[in-house]
Amino acid sequence: MSNILAISDVHVAFGGLKAIDGCTFEVEKGTITALIGPNGAGKSTMVGSIAGAVSLTSGSITFDGQEISHLPTYRRAQGGLIRTYQISREFGGMTVLENLLVVRLGQSGESLINAVFRPKKSKTETNALVGEANEILNTFGLYRLRNEYASNLSGGQKRLLELSRAVMAKPKMLLLDEPMAGVTPALIEILGQHLLDLNKGSGMSMLLVEHNLEVVDKICSRVVVMATGKRLAEGTLAELRSNRDVVEAYLGGEVHERIGS
Amino acid sequence: MSIFLGYVATILVTLFTYNIFTLGLNIQFGYAGILNFTVITFMAMGAYFYAVFVMPPANASNQVFYILGLHWPWPLASIAGIVASGILGYLIGLIALKRLRSDYLAIVTLATGTLLYGLSGDQNKLFDGWAGLFSVNQPFQSVANNHPNTFSWIFVVISGVVMLIVWWFANQLYSSPLGRSMRAIREDQDVVDAFGKNTFKVRMMAMVIGSTIVGIGGVLTIQYIGALSPAGWTTGETFVVWAALLVGGRGNNIGAMLGSLLVAVIFNEGTRYIPQVASSPNLVPDLRNIIIGSLVILSIWFRPQGVLPERKAKFFELPLKDKYAQTFGGVSANQELATEV
Amino acid sequence: MKLFLLTLGFGFVSASIYALLSVGLSLQFGVTNFVNFAYGAYLGVGMLLTYTFSATLGLPFWLSIVLATIGTGIVSMLISEFILSPFVKRRKSLFYMLIVTFGLSLILDNVLQIIYGVGFNEYPIGQSSPVTIGPFSFTGNQLIIIAIAGIVMIGVHLLLSRSRLGKAMRAMSDNADLARASGIDTNMVTRWTWFISGALAGLGGIVLALNIVSFQTTSGDALLFVIFAAVILGGIGQTYGAMLGALIIGVVTEVSTVFISSAYKQDIAFLVLVIMLLVRPQGLIPAKGKA
Structure with missing residues (x-):
């Protein structure tokens, strides 16, 4: 090994x-x-x-x-x-779902040009990521809280979020x-x-x-x-x-x- | 009647340019958490550089001095002014955005502002010192000279269109992954760093984009008025933009625009016609500044999210069966057990 | 060489003024962990209270200085008590604390302007003839400034090293939570810190006015970033670092006038600030966890 x-x-x-x-x-x-x-x-x-x-x-x-x-x-x-x-x-001021979405690297919409002028491409990508993130949230029992602001979560839920966010980063x-x-x-x-x-x-x-x-x-x-x-x-x-x-x-x-x- | 029409046009142009300033600050502070304590300096850079690119060489015999004087056509000079404020934002970012606490950036912006203010006032070879630049070439100069009201209304349209473009741009940015990264940095920069994003680069983008946008507002301002002196960009003006953003709602572009309507137009214009007290001519402007300062503090105390809070992000979602929705164990893991210890 | 030594002497005068001011800012930053952007206005408070006591009320000048120094300390303490501390207790983020102090600076400046107007004032004291000490040449006022700064620096050193308050302030600077846990009354320490910080700002404003002779309400504001430069140079939150930073900034800005126009004095301070942030942002004497 x-x-x-x-x-x-x-x-x-x-x-x-x-x-x-x-x-x-x-x-x-x-x-x-x-x-x-x-x-x-x-x-x-x-x-x-x-x-x-x-x-x-x-x-x-x-x-x-x-x-x-x-x-x-x-x-x-x-x-x-x-x-x-x-x-x-x-990220307290963002929703649970956004907390996951933001950490994935290599999104095309992270470049300024794509972000502003090719929103379609970036949107398709984001939709796929949303699906992926929801699967992870579901595994960690946070799915129903996905549209809640992260700051509103309880201490234990924040622990789960911390871990699911790390998982999202692959x-x-x-x-x-x-x-x-x-x-x-x-x-x-x-x-x-x-x-x-x-x-x-x-x-x-x-x-x-x-x-x-x-x-x-x-x-x-x-x-x-x-x-x-x-x-x-x-x-x-x-x-x-x-x-x-x-x-x-x-x-x-x-x-x-x-x-x- | 024509005076009234001219006045309405001026109010609208003021509204539109302040909307642009506030949108620029919103990208810096509302999105990325960057404390720019000298917003108005970027407006001045845009305006001054537009002026010295568009005006003919300075005529020393009139005791008027300024740099460049290239006499470029106004569209090119506009770009020059906008680029100048973007470059200033970039330079400040280079100094203060790298691995430093937000205090440092705030200090550097404030220091730069103080410095440039003093410099442009004391060094009359730059932008004609405290007298400032006047008779700056305007777009559609002949209309401006012969039919001031027509010019005003043309300008309402121009500044309105520019504002809408900026607003559209700011919205596109907000909902993009780049905008999301900016907001995450606002929440906790270290964590974003630890997830592999080059936070310096992302913050720099917010800094430069914001500065550029404020510069656009500056170019429009001097194109409309045709003059600018240091008295027109005191620290108090920076507060107007800050108060507008905080009252309206940081992170919300409509809120930012509502704030500039409330603070920059209704409050500022509304108090402009309070008669002066003869014995102390500064009383009214001083009081206005005190109120603006208090507005900033009170809004943070009572409603830090502003009149229109940042909107919750919603995404297109395919239905997903909630694995824990049915089972009692899962629900309790969510709701009961996971409470704060 | 003669000119160099002469400006070096002025450098010590400036350094004395900056030392009072940067120590005051740095002490407060260390304990509360946020920068006070209204600090420049506190200079104006001390400067103008002295004017009121001496010129308007006709009190002896030295008494006016003492009263104004204490007065600025009290103003600073009250502002902390009724405006800043409530925000801190609500656990407002650093962003908001900075914006609040920034807002305060606008309010204070304009309150002063309403009371004292925009014109220039002078203290009702005569200008003494220059005194020559070795290669240096000072006015009587400048000697007083150096003496005041020297005494205050020794006082600050004794405060920090000998007194219980000073030790508690240092403990809070190192780790506020730990200090609270070990039984230090952090509210009381914070209150006194603001008093001392305000008093030093006030005194700094007064000696600044003594040095520039005629002054207006906003005379202190332009100095704010020179103070920041000194504080960052020394290592933000480090009291002795602030003294060192003040000495360097004071001497460098004054000696620079040998080579370039004195109009650029502040630009030199800015340059030092920029170089420092680029090369060694933690300052000459870094404080743990504060950069």
């Missing part, structure tokens, strides 16, 4: 603070890999630096065989690397930054199932930052543990449970019990 994403000796520093301090790991193509670790381990910074929101101090990131660490964010996304955010960031790989944060247990179940379906259905690779180890256990085949900006360990969750370093890193408390159980 080949890697879709390779993180190699990545360093990120903000001022004097080393948020990521020489981290190396890989994500296999077609898998869901979890990225876990205690708070302040640098997980979100890692997602940011893979997606391009945070620039590296040194190191390299290879996505789909291409070195991407010097590409601007939008170029990385054009290559098929799409992220979601820890806090939902929907990514090769999804970077999910705590998609289950602040979500009810029932919805966690649903979201988890969606992620598994996407992975099985289209072979979409995922890197999932998650605190909830039950979720990790259920949907992730591999787990990377980060602590103090470094990769601490890697393996299946079962393997990691017997790894003293990992248990130590969580330093007692609730998580200690959970991972040790």
Whole structure:
């Protein structure tokens, strides 16, 4: 199996603070890999630096065989690397359906000339996209809310929207930054199932930052543990449970019990 | 009677040109969330550059100075004026649209406006300083000279047609995928970036298109009046356009036009004939500015979406069977479980 | 060389004025995280209140300065309390906050113009003869300006490093949510920040008037983007950066008059702003998460 994403000796520093301090790991193509670790381990910074929101101090990131660490964010996304955010960031003043329509790349109506003088061609294209978007919304249970402004959605619905929007972008790989944060247990179940379906259905690779180890256990085949900006360990969750370093890193408390159980 | 007809024509031309300004700002702010705090400078650029392209070389013996003086025919000079304001928009965009907070763009527009205002006033070699340009060649000059009312009504038609074209253009843009990208950037630029769109390019387009449109309004203004001096494009004028857009409804082109009717024509013209207070001749214009400023603030407080809010996008859809409509589980996932935690 | 040193001296005077103003703007930006476009009008408030106290009411000039400085602080605090804070509490987006302060600038300017008219005013103080210090030559007023700025900068430094208020302001600048969570009364800090920002704007307006001698209500407005340039140069929201930015902008704009007409002084400031935005938009001393 080949890697879709390779993180190699990545360093990120903000001022004097080393948020990521020489981290190396890989994500296999077609898998869901979890990225876990205690708070302040640098997980979100890692997602940011893979997606391009945070620039590296040194190191390299290879996505789909291409070195991407010097590409601007939008170029990385054009290559098929799409992220979601820890806090939902929907386009509030646009309808749910529009939220999906806007993210598809390569629409002919994105050029000014086509937009203004060839509206027919662009309209035909949009109609097809509307059908596609509605299918996705239907899968995620948002179909009936498609003409609602995204800002009017509930917290859980916004989570679903965030994910369906990412799916609409047809990514090769999804970077999910705590998609289950602040979500009810029932919805966690649903979201988890969606992620598994996407992975099985289209072979979409995922890197999932998650605190909830039950979720990790259920949907992730591999787990990377980060602590103090470094990769601490890697393996299946079962393997990691017997790894003293990992248990130590969580330093007692609730998580200690959970991972040790 | 003829005075009245002339007055009505002037009101209509004012309405149409302000419609154009507001539509231009709507593309920048209402679509793409770009804060242009010096709208009126683009109007002035359009007007001044039209003037110096259309007028004959400056005659130093009259103590009148300006650059160029190419004496081009008015249609070509119009294009020159419009292009000039587009270029100014492009330059400002180059400085401030790259990866910066919206504060910076607002600062750069305001700074550019202040700078150009001072420059065009103090440097009388550019556009004749504070005196400004006058006797600017108008389209259909002989009609303008001999039958001012006929000229006014010809101009009502011209500016009306131009306005309709701009309005049509703005609508086409709004409902296109490009317009959708602009609005998404207005909502959250980082996310649009993270979905693979070159947001710099899209914002630049909105900036340049908006500036160009305001420039068109500027060319029409000077063609109708035949003169422009810095007193005609103070910061207060920028607020009129902003107030019009916010009152009318940002993101809604009809709203933008309604706003310019309410603010630029009914309010501004309506207060023009309040008699001056002899002891303080500036009282009325000062009060008018205070009201315009308050209008901007109050409309954001009470009705930020404006009189005519942005319209919800509707699409042609094929029927789709709602997978969750029947099952109880799906409904609860939608409505009950997914509530805010 | 002599001319260069002379203009360098004027540069220090300008830098002093800009330092007061940019520190005031920068402190407020750091705490509230939006730019106040009405700041230029606050200069006018301080400038003209001093005129009222000294010329109209006949109070001693130094007392007038103190009263006007405090007065502008109070005006700024009231505006924050009754106009800006309600908008912030409604969680209006950054766009709208900027438009609101922009609208405020128009209102304040015109209120001042109604009260004071459009003509030029002068303070009822005599002009002292120039004092020569080494290669530099200053008027008495200019020495006072430099002294005021020096004292205020030390005061601001002490405020930020020693006092509880100052530490709370820095905490809010770094992370407002975290500051709130750790028990800082953010409303109170915001209120005081606006007071200090307004007072510095007022004082800056007064020393500006001292320097240009005759002034009108809008004299402060043209300076607004020079202040922006200094603040952005230093790193927006960074107080010490603002001081540094003010020093650079002040010296560069004045020394430029050796080479080109002094009419272009502000254009030089604009040029610095543009170059900075193109080359290093985060400023000389970048603030985390603020560019």
